[in-house]
Amino acid sequence: MSPDTSDADRPAPRPDPTAGPVPGPPAAPVPDPIEGPVHGPPADPAHQPPAGPPQYPFGAPPTGPVPAGPTPPERRPGRVAGVALGASAVLTALGVPLGLLWAAVAPDTPVVKTAEGAVYAQPQPEQPIAADGWFSLLGLGFGVLAALALWVLLRRRRGPVGLLAGAAGGLGAALVAWQVGRRVGLSTYERLLASAPDGQAFTKPADLRAGGLHRLFDVLPLPYGNLLLPAFGVAVTYTLLAGWSRWPSLRPEPEPDLSWVYAAPPATGPQVSSGPVDSPAPTAAPEPPAPGAAGSPRG
Structure with missing residues (x-):
């Protein structure tokens, strides 16, 4: 073969059987329908696409209970008892007004x-x-009102x-x-009496x-009657x-962020119709005839 022969006319070189397989160009990554796309080597940051909504393998965000956060640490018993005693003391002091x-x-x-003491001016008075x-x-x-105040002000101690x-207050x-x-x-x-x-x-x-104190075994005073109504109301x-x-x-408790649950999935890939599976596809309407087309033959 002469040196003046062009490259197009030259025969292709035969592969060497002892050299092994000839490496070809790298294959493109095949996306996995379950695990998502297989990421290849990092590309140039200048040519990265803009960030969009999160991608989900089945076209819809996952649903279900959101995992709860870490539980708060246990409160100290001494501090809880102090708050309870303080609230009872405040309610007791409000008994003055x-x-x-x-x-x-x-x-x-x-x-x-009278000579025997004070008697009612009327036989059956209504004032008592x-x-x-x-x-x-x-x-x-x-x-x-005390129960509402405790519920609102001591919301961390409910x-x-x-x-x-x-009740004690x-x-x-x-x-x-x-x-x-x-x-x-x-x-x-007493002075007039x-x-x-x-x-x-x-x-x-x-x-x-209709209320007062009576002593249990002549030692322990116990309230009765309408003295129990404030504690009952609380x-x-x-x-x-x-x-x-x-x-x-x-x-x-903090409300979980569920905005991602209601986010619409991105419109990528073929759209699946939500109609019945067995319904036939609508036929396309016939195109109008061209301006120069011949009319239909007359009978």
Whole structure:
């Protein structure tokens, strides 16, 4: 073969059987329908496509319960007990304004001084019954408001500890309100009872007849009657709030981010029709005839 022969006319070189297989160009990565595309070597960052929504193997984001985060550490018992005692002390101290309010709205009972002491000016007065009714209404309303305040202000301490603290504070507030309210005007009544002549009329301050303290075995004082209504109001209201709570732990929990669940998948690849499988595909409409086409033959 002469040196003037062109490359196109030269025969292709025969492969050497002893040299092994001739390496060819690298094959393109084949995407796996389950595991996703197989990534090859890193490409040039300048030619990377812009970041888009996350890709899912089946064209839809996964659904199901979102895994919960780490559980918070256990609270120290000493701090929880301190918060409960503080809440009970605050509610008990609020019994002072409650007692002053009761003394202001409850009517005084008219009495007359006699040789045996003070007697009612009327055979069956309604003022003592009104005093008991006002104390019951104010105590029950105080218990409801106290439970709402504990639920809102101590949201991190919701549970049995908050319920016990509210009930104890409601009972303490009832005792304080009773003693404060009955002593408003009591000194004036005792002075008139000791120095007024027989037949003089005056008033007796409000007191409870449907509630009070009795001693168990003549040692332990136990409240009874409408003195228990503030604690009852706290217990019932707090229990209802716990039953209507949407959190299992009764404490506010962070809401999981579910925006990715409702995100639309990217429109990549062939679109699958959502209609029935056996329905035939619609036929295309016939194209209009060309302007210069011949008309149909006449019969």
